[in-house]
Amino acid sequence: MQRIVSGALAGVAATVAMTIAMRHLHGLLDNRDRYPLPPREIVERVVVAGDEQVARTSTLFAHFGFGAFTGSIFALLPMRHGNGILYGLGVWALSYLGWIPAAHILAPAWRHPVYRNLLMLAAHVVWGATLSRSLNELEAARTEVFGRPTGPGAAISEIREKPG
Numbered sequence: 001m002q003r004i005v006s007g008a009l010a011g012v013a014a015t016v017a018m019t020i021a022m023r024h025l026h027g028l029l030d031n032r033d034r035y036p037l038p039p040r041e042i043v044e045r046v047v048v049a050g051d052e053q054v055a056r057t058s059t060l061f062a063h064f065g066f067g068a069f070t071g072s073i074f075a076l077l078p079m080r081h082g083n084g085i086l087y088g089l090g091v092w093a094l095s096y097l098g099w100i101p102a103a104h105i106l107a108p109a110w111r112h113p114v115y116r117n118l119l120m121l122a123a124h125v126v127w128g129a130t131l132s133r134s135l136n137e138l139e140a141a142r143t144e145v146f147g148r149p150t151g152p153g154a155a156i157s158e159i160r161e162k163p164g
Contacts, residue, residue, distance in 0.1 A: 003075040006138045011071015014084075014131035015064050021126040025119040033113045038096070038106060038120065039063040045105050071131055084135075088128020092121060 022037055036044075043059045070091050074084070096109040096117075109117050 002142070004072045006135060006142070007072035007075025008068040009071070010075065010131050010134035010138055011068040012064055013134040014071060014127045015067030017130040018067070018123045018127035019063070022119065022123045025122060029115055029119065033116050037116075038100075042100065042105055067127070071135070074131055075135055082132070084128035084130075084132025085125050086128070088124040088126075088131065089121065091128070092124040096120065 026034060026037060039062060040055065040059045043055055043062050047055075047058045047062065074087055077087075092109075096106070100106050101108040106112075109120075
């Protein structure tokens with residue numbers, strides 16, 4: 001359970017970094033390609049259409065929920081070598097070339113403008129790298145700064161904790 005929670009938290013942190021990258025890169029697109037990015041398009045097709053405030057809130061929940069979910073999966077992988085970038089690109093491929101078009105939510109990535117695909121690929125690179133680093137830091141903090149020390153130095157910490 002600890003790995004799932006750590007993976008979800010790392011996934012949320014990675015989604016913050018990804019969202020920052022998406023926002024900045026979106027502004028670099030030509031006007032004709034600067035329509036809402038896939039998280040919003042997906043929400044409009046699946047969850048809600050019409051009410052702008054509900055659509056924005058639903059997009060945030062869906063985007064960060066999916067980031068947390070896929071972060072949890074990453075944390076459960078038995079072998080997590082590398083920096084997470086391949087995992088991020090794998091999430092992009094399985095989503096935008098796989099289940100999203102298979103569910104008839106969006107057209108496959110190859111039918112979208114090149115620069116929008118490059119934006120989303122870059123955002124998934126940022127997400128994967130941040131996910132891996134965040135998860136490593138959370139796992140290290142769990143034992144190094146949030147755990148109770150053991151061994152020869154443990155007695156010193158016990159003395160500091162006793163009142164009086």
